[in-house]
Amino acid sequence: MNYWLFKSEPDAFSIDDLKSMKGKKDHWDGIRNYQARNLMRDEIKKGDMGFFYHSSCQVPGIVGVVEVVKEAYPDHTAWDPESSYYDPKSSEENPRWVMVDVKYRQKYEQVITLEYLRTLDELDGMVLLKKGSRLSIQPVTESHWTLISSLSR
């Protein structure tokens, strides 16, 4: 099993939004970055777990956990001219972008803040903490996953 980190701006889509969806699950649409797309297309498997990360907000950090419940399939928002994720170069015949489905698993009582994560020597090398890192879907190592998960207790 592999571990991931999914970034979202809570103003656009928060962990509470996910929790309130029917079945507590939703498709992770709107990814328009090739590196993140390739991770979804090639690496992210059903049953994988992910941290839900809130970015571009007052207190950026990890707010909870999701599970991947459906593997990559075409992102239909790319075909919708009304959508802000519209990409005329993507078609139903030849989809350029994909998404996966994730399901809410838990919300932490307290945000594990980016500020706090930066203080932990054990997280050296974590993609999230690298300077200039802005990948919206990131791999997380098992040891980092285990450590961060233990912080929520």
Place this chain on the structure above:
DNA sequence: GCCAACGTTGGC
């Protein structure tokens, strides 16, 4: 709101 870092585009 600023701005550093990064990704993408397109002319050559």
Place this chain on the structure above:
DNA sequence: GCCAACGTTGGC
């Protein structure tokens, strides 16, 4: 295929 210009991300 290079790289300047531009657009975006995201912490602060």
